[in-house]
Amino acid sequence: MDIDTVYENVGQPETFGQKHRQTETKAKHCRGSRCLVLITASLGIICVLLLVFIVLLNISITAERDLIKSYKNTVEELNQTINVLQDNNAALLQRKGWFFMSTEAMNWSDSRQYCRDRGADLIIINTEEKQKFISSFTADSVWIGLSDSEKEGTMKWVDNSPLKRGFWIEGEPNNLGGDEDCVALYPWDPLSSWNDLSCSSTEKCICEK
Structure with a gap:
């Protein structure tokens, strides 16, 4: 075996090791990217759910406010009707x-x-x-x-x-x-x-x- 062959064989393990490390690095990079995508997607879903919750809460608050306002208007109308009836009872005009x-x-x-x-x-x-x-x-x-x-x-x-x-x-x-x-x-x-x-x-x- 000549000296050139020896040097060639000696260099091969180093080349394989480098390739292995590169493969592991790529794998880690891929796993990191997938985790980042999952985290981003999860945050997006959470934001959407929070938005939906806020919208539903606003709808509920608005409906309750409208209901209270309707009750107040009804009470005011009843009071006005009572006042009118009392006035009519106090003074009635007939032919x-x-x-x-x-x-x-x-x-x-x-x-x-x-x-x-x-x-x-x-x-x-x-x-x-x-x-x-x-x-x-x-x-x-x-x-x-x-x-x-x-x-x-x-x-x-x-x-x-x-x-x-x-x-x-x-x-x-x-x-x-x-x-x-x-x-x-x-x-x-x-x-x-x-x-x-x-x-x-x-x-x-x-x-x-």
């Missing part, structure tokens, strides 16, 4: 005249004075149509302008006109205790709602101009 109800309970005489102080008098109900109309918005028992205080058993209206037709509760008037001379209307059957009471009892009243 026959102008009616209004007191807000506090008083005896019959004070109720009549209450109406007079406002240019009116206790209401006179002399037709079935008017009786039904007054009953339709009356939620409490109220004084009307009818009494027999001048002569027991002879009912007269505040304008001194005699009673022609009554809309009494069954069994009334009964002058219970011998001291029931004034008449109140109760929110019951529209055509059977009058009751005689002591004039000192306290009720709200309906006035008529």
